[in-house]
Amino acid sequence: MNISMKRIQAIFMKDYKEFSRNYAISIMVFMPFILALFYNKMGINTIDAYFMTINLTLAMVTAFIQSCLIAEEKESNTLRSLMMSPASIADILIGKSSLVFSISAIVLALTVYLLGYKPANVLVLALALAVSIVFYIAVGTICGLFTKTVMEASVATLPVLVIFSFGPMVLGLSEKYPIAGIAEWLPSAQLILLAEGLETAMPAKEVFISFAVMIGWTIAAVVIASILYKKRMTDD
Amino acid sequence: MDIEIREVIDEGKTILPACTLKGQIIGIYTDIQKMQFIMQQLKQKGYVHHVMDGHYKRLKVEETFRFYMKMAGCPQPLEEMLGLFGLTKSRKKKVMDLSISEQQRLAFLRLYLYGGTFLTIEEPYHRMDADTRIITAGLIQLMAERGTIFLLLSNNLEDLLISTNDIFRIDSSGCHKMDFNEEQPTIIDEEPVIKIEKIQTKKNDKMILFNPPEIDYIESMNGEILVNVAGVSYTCSLTLQELEKRLRAYGFYRCHRSYIVNLQKVREIITWTKNSYSLKLSVGEGTVVPLSRNKLSELKELIGIS
Structure with missing residues (x-):
């Protein structure tokens, strides 16, 4: 598969302009800031609360924007011509994803700052967040490919929000209902475990397991997204 | 290059007959159902332009040009391209504010840039004003002279005649080259006499x-x-x-x-x-x-x- 930086850059710029002028979508980036300020002013400073906001941001900003960008191409009948363009699948997906990655990274950094959260090991946390962003981008791509319009796509990201952002809350029930313990293996739950571990000097093995689980989810999501995209390309 | 179209049969009835087409600019005069099948088959061979293809409507015209030119690696200067498509005046406008005709011209940009050697266009002159038709006809001519083979699909014969005389009519019985009765014009040398003629x-x-x-x-x-x-x-x-x-x-x-x-x-x-x-x-x-x-x-x- 040939990758052309020029085409990736062209897609990045085009999507950036479309995104910044579509206020219905771009306004979403302000949601986490409001939430973060709110928590900060209320004086809540537990890891759980911090990561509630961070996981919400990943679903509401990363997955939401990615799915809307793809669904919008479908809605305005431009995805077909984009697929027939000289750009390869990798060009298109990397171009779009790199925009969403940049937006998410900036929003997350500001959110962490506004929350007043000072992680013990910034580097490891940043790495974990980067893996998470890639995962949510892939999930957003899947949502976008399954839907036909921006409106459908924004509804389709709701299950993502419920499962991945609120999933870790179920863990509280795991003593009463052991089945709820499954939620521990969600990438969002692993992110929280990792962050808690960083504060209490968790052994390297545990860190490694958390990363492995998150990377596993990410690879699975990326593979599914690529297969779906290829399938859509031959379908219509 | 010969263009082969495979037969499509549904419930024992031939919908699209098999045929071989030849020419530089080939017109196909047929109904919309057969057009869909033909486009389906030809998308493997080259770029297929649909009537319904849309635009990035929040981009400005010049941004759209830059985007597609970058995607195709087109070295021509932007000014020249804008002029070629007659969109110099509206370059600062957003695509969604363009008239339908201007949007159609803009849609042809993709054909021009992604074109390659073989292009299929559905209804090339559908719902176009005269200026846009002239620009589009000129672009098709220009690209044909550079060696691009065109397949124009329409159910309006007059539209096809703007660009070509190699027109095939396709119906379920087969593919017929439209014969415009190539006969020598008869020379009438007698003086016209006014008479009652019905x-x-x-x-x-x-x-x-x-x-x-x-x-x-x-x-x-x-x-x-x-x-x-x-x-x-x-x-x-x-x-x-x-x-x-x-x-x-x-x-x-x-x-x-x-x-x-x-x-x-x-x-x-x-x-x-x-x-x-x-x-x-x-x-x-x-x-x-x-x-x-x-x-x-x-x-x-x-x-x-x-």
Whole structure:
């Protein structure tokens, strides 16, 4: 598969302009800031609360924007011509994803700052967040490919929000209902475990397991997204 | 290059017959269902342009140009490209604020840049104003001269005649090369004498007689002669050649192999490209009749214009 930086850059710029002028979508980036300020002013400073906001941001900003960008191409009948363009699948997906990655990274950094959260090991946390962003981008791509319009796509990201952002809350029930313990293996739950571990000097093995689980989810999501995209390309 | 179209059969009935097409700019005159099947088959071979293809409507025109030019790696300067598509004036406008015709011109940009050697276009002149038609016809001509093979799909014969004479009519019985009765124009040297002449036509088994000046134009379609009067067509059993002979004295002119036009009703000569013309009639809402390129000078002489 040939990758052309020029085409990736062209897609990045085009999507950036479309995104910044579509206020219905771009306004979403302000949601986490409001939430973060709110928590900060209320004086809540537990890891759980911090990561509630961070996981919400990943679903509401990363997955939401990615799915809307793809669904919008479908809605305005431009995805077909984009697929027939000289750009390869990798060009298109990397171009779009790199925009969403940049937006998410900036929003997350500001959110962490506004929350007043000072992680013990910034580097490891940043790495974990980067893996998470890639995962949510892939999930957003899947949502976008399954839907036909921006409106459908924004509804389709709701299950993502419920499962991945609120999933870790179920863990509280795991003593009463052991089945709820499954939620521990969600990438969002692993992110929280990792962050808690960083504060209490968790052994390297545990860190490694958390990363492995998150990377596993990410690879699975990326593979599914690529297969779906290829399938859509031959379908219509 | 030959273009092969495979047969499509549904429930024992042939929907699309198998056929082989040849030419530089090939016109296909068929219905919308067959067009869909043809486009489905040809998307493997080259870029296929659909009528419904959309735009990034929040980008400005020049941003759209830059995007597609970067995607295709086109080295031409932006100014030149904008001029080629007649969009220099609206370069700062957002795509969603453009008129439908300007959007159609912009849609052709993808064809121009992603084109390659083989292009299929669905309804190339559908819902276009005259300026856009001229620009589009010019671009198709330009690309054809550079070696791109075009397949134009339409269910409007006049549209296809703007760009080509290699037109195939495809129906379930097969693919027929449209024959525009390539015959030598007959030279009539006798002095025209005014006499009572009625053209006999048929409509729903009724015989109807027309005075020649009533007739707007006559066309030959699928071997049938259609006499058009005030927007309604009537079949006629005479051949075009016979009609031409009888109507010459009334100011009728054989402007195309399959058309005879009443010159009294011609309002405008439209120039699509430097060798593609049409006649616009003063009747109805812009009835347009094709004009062969080799007939233009003769016609001008006949009606005394330069």
